[in-house]
Structures are given as structure tokens and as C-alpha cells.
Amino acid sequence: MKPRARVLHSLTCVVLLAAGAAVAEPLETPVTIRVQAHDAKFIGTGVGEMNVTVEDAETGALLATGRIAGGTGDTDRLVKNPIVRGAPLADDKTAAYVARLKLERPTRVRIRASGPLESSDATQELAVTTWVVPGRPIGGDGDLEKIGGRCDRLRTEVRGIDDRTGLAHTDSFVVSLATHDGRAQ
Numbered sequence: 001m002k003p004r005a006r007v008l009h010s011l012t013c014v015v016l017l018a019a020g021a022a023v024a025e026p027l028e029t030p031v032t033i034r035v036q037a038h039d040a041k042f043i044g045t046g047v048g049e050m051n052v053t054v055e056d057a058e059t060g061a062l063l064a065t066g067r068i069a070g071g072t073g074d075t076d077r078l079v080k081n082p083i084v085r086g087a088p089l090a091d092d093k094t095a096a097y098v099a100r101l102k103l104e105r106p107t108r109v110r111i112r113a114s115g116p117l118e119s120s121d122a123t124q125e126l127a128v129t130t131w132v133v134p135g136r137p138i139g140g141d142g143d144l145e146k147i148g149g150r151c152d153r154l155r156t157e158v159r160g161i162d163d164r165t166g167l168a169h170t171d172s173f174v175v176s177l178a179t180h181d182g183r184a185q
Helices: 003-021 075-080
Strands: 027-037 050-056 062-068 097-103 107-115 124-132 138-147 150-161 168-179
Touching: 027 050, 027 062, 027 107, 027 124, 050 097, 062 097, 062 107, 097 107, 107 138, 124 138
Parallel strands: 027 138
Antiparallel strands: 027 097, 050 062, 050 107, 107 124, 150 168
């Protein structure tokens, strides 16, 4: 490389580094977060939702907090038909939380989720780190995480005659069963 070209190259590198080091205006960057039970449907409103926090993985600063809410997804697409690589699993009604992060630089974030919240026997926690680039939304299926296990709710009624009053009555019970390996108990 000729001396003049070498100087020009060096100056270009210095200018680019200085521009990269300058403080940028924060950009709002939406990040869609979903949690799906292993080999099953999404965790949403029907099982009590999930709490979510998003923090800067380097500093621990809280960037967003909210709840995953919405439907459990399309049963045919998720559990009846074979899943096609690259095909979307979620639609606009599928449970999600959209964190709107204000970022100045590419940031490694830690996403924590806990739930489902309706059944304490089935509550699980997960934490994952990922990079988010300012102005580059993570949409569609979003940051899709999986948890093991399943939560089944059984509803039963018991009918009888009240011994004290002689009147007929019906009692309803809801029983939640949870497994963490995905097998029924």
C-alpha cells in the first residue's frame, strides 16, 4: 500500500471508530417474547399468563417488565400436524409480551420468565440471554423459549343430598396436575 493510501486508510478508520464511539440517540426496539410448553402449545391467559423481565445482562439494569398474555395458539399447527422448519408457529392472537426497549447500542439482554401463574404446582422459571440491536425488532414468533412439562386441569362435580337439610346439591372441584417431564401422572 502506498504511503498516501495508508494515511487515508488510517484516517478513515479513525473517523469510523470515533463515529461508533459517539453516543447515539436511543432507538425503540420491540422484542416479542413467547413461551411454549415442550411439544405442546403456548403459555398464555388460559393458564394464568407468565411474568417477564428484561434486563441488561452486563449491568443488571431493568429494561422492561410485563406479562405474557393471549391465546395458546393453533392446535393443528402446533400439535396435530408436523412442524415445518421456518414456518411461523404463532399468529397475532398467540400469547406474547412485547418489550419496547430503548437502546443506544447492541445490548446483550437477559430475559426471565416465570409461570404459568394460575397453578403454583406447575410454575417454572427460565432465563436466557440474547443480543438485541437498536432499531432491529424481534417480531413474528419472537424470542421463543420452551419449558418442559404440562399442566392439566380436571373439573369434576359431586352430586348428593345434604344430610342436614335433605336438599340436593352439587359441588364442583378443579384439580390441577403438573408434570415437569411432559408425561401424564
